[in-house]
Amino acid sequence: MKRLSILGSTGSIGRNTLEVVAEHPDSFRVVTLAVKENIDLLERQIEAFHPEVVAVHDEASAERLRRRRPPVEVLSGDEGLVAVATMDGVDTVVSAIVGSAGLIPTISAVRAGKDVALANKEALVMAGHLIMSEARENRVNIIPVDSEHSSLFQCLEKRERAEVRRVILTASGGPFLRRSKDELERVTPEEALRHPNWQMGRKITIDSATLMNKGLEVIEAHWLFDIPPERIDVLLHPQSIVHSLVEFIDGSMLAHMSIPDMKGPICYALSYPDRYEGVMPTLDLSEIHELVFERPDPEKYPSLSLSYEALRCGGTMPCVMNSANEVAVESFLNGDIPFTSIFHVVSGVMRAHDVGKGESIEEIMDASRWAEEEARRLISSQERWRIKKGGVS
């Protein structure tokens, strides 16, 4: 019986994780749940899974939940998240908080010696060097939940790195695969949120449309598997059936395939090294007919080259890129900037950054706050990046 702490239980990954738990009641037990603010759904999860402790990040929401007298202790704030991430008696922490807010709870779990099922790629993007060295020191397993990385993890199992020529991450291309670069200027948040293959949260859905998600995943793959950037490739693959490929030095390739269903990677991260029966429906390739692969157009998707640049630059740069992107995505979703200005904001913040070594979490968090402020400053100072009410300026 694995005892789990699920950080981000009301998000897309969190809800899927609880479905996996409900389907395997003899294998997993929920010890703690943590959420940002969705206490209505959290209440229903408490009823269904009987955790020992819960944490609500937003203080006011935590207080509202306490007043409803739930049959469980309610922690709150940053300390609450860290407390449930490090709790005695928890074996595995499912890190599924969205964005940079997941960094401190994730590294705290690693320092407390917990295995981590990692969905929060931003933590590795911001501080991959620190997290992986802490993981080695504390002998904890970091098992990817991200579908591409779960599939690389499975293809690379028991393989020497010297045998690997390169790895290839696939990207669906999101909803705008067939739109031209110019057309992207005018797409709306509603269109961008309509992902063709995957049901996901808002932030990652926009990141999929900009391909920033794939850029973040290149950095994530670098840290998880210790593969240099020049040996990590990205291909567009609109069917989302092949999640990644490994090319070995002899020229042979392993591809990992399944229907696009996050339950597969989630369950494998929790059951590893075992496999469970019937987690996903069978993939019928005769119904798919064709698997297409294309090179992404770097002009249309500048986020890919920005990500490689951030990874090569190292130190605080990947963190700064990530935090600038979070602000830019939020501004796009609020209707404040056009879609393509996400790229301008991110590259503008990176250009202005005086890169540091990023040797401590404090330095990383400082760089993250600087990047958020700089992104907001750029957005409000650049008239051409703002949307005038009633149309794109």
Ligand code: MG
């Ligand atoms: Mg992914």
